[in-house]
Amino acid sequence: MKLSVKSGKQNKIHIYVDGEYRMTVDSEFWYSEKWHNLKEIDEEELAALEGAVSFRRAFSAGMNLLSYRAHGKNELIKKLVSKKHDRASAEKAVERLEELNLIDDGDFAERLSSELFNKKGYSKKRIIQELVSRGIDRDTALNATELLDKNEQERIIELLEKKYSKFLTDEKGRKKVFNSLLRLGYSYSEINSALREYEEDL
Numbered sequence: 001m002k003l004s005v006k007s008g009k010q011n012k013i014h015i016y017v018d019g020e021y022r023m024t025v026d027s028e029f030w031y032s033e034k035w036h037n038l039k040e041i042d043e044e045e046l047a048a049l050e051g052a053v054s055f056r057r058a059f060s061a062g063m064n065l066l067s068y069r070a071h072g073k074n075e076l077i078k079k080l081v082s083k084k085h086d087r088a089s090a091e092k093a094v095e096r097l098e099e100l101n102l103i104d105d106g107d108f109a110e111r112l113s114s115e116l117f118n119k120k121g122y123s124k125k126r127i128i129q130e131l132v133s134r135g136i137d138r139d140t141a142l143n144a145t146e147l148l149d150k151n152e153q154e155r156i157i158e159l160l161e162k163k164y165s166k167f168l169t170d171e172k173g174r175k176k177v178f179n180s181l182l183r184l185g186y187s188y189s190e191i192n193s194a195l196r197e198y199e200e201d202l
Helices: 027-032 041-069 072-084 087-101 105-117 124-133 138-145 152-167 171-183 188-201
Strands: 001-008 012-017 019-025
Touching: 012 027, 019 027, 019 041, 027 041, 041 072, 041 087, 072 087, 105 124, 105 138, 124 138, 152 171, 152 188, 171 188
Parallel strands: none
Antiparallel strands: 001 012, 012 019
């Protein structure tokens, strides 16, 4: 099969096989790989070229996503697949990003657990659920929450003092606070105990 290319805008290279358009790549990729030296290409080489292009696109997309915020490994794979990258290329790209130390599930879990604990007031149980939902394995999630030093009841009292005290003036407000704390992942018994202690101190 005859391999030919045409230069496009913004350093793009359009690739044709037997005169039929097949794909577009960036010029940096094209001229840094072996493909630009070929005039003829067989089915095996074409499949390898398509795989290399798919990997590069997934890798670039992964880099772009990481420039906005950190991601866990499985979370990033899932997001790349959702953006129409094939799973094999997404997994290969994420493995390469992990090799470059741009992805670290342990560090990601610790940072996210700290953020959810300090900024959102989540309980340890809710944090673990959130980490697992983002593709972090349960053991890593458990290890990350071990760094959170306050017990749950102390945490609830702190939230009552800083965020919810103004709502505790009547039964309707008290119920609203109770439900908010439940959504943050705290148990009925923990909330009741913390409310009793807080109100006794008042």
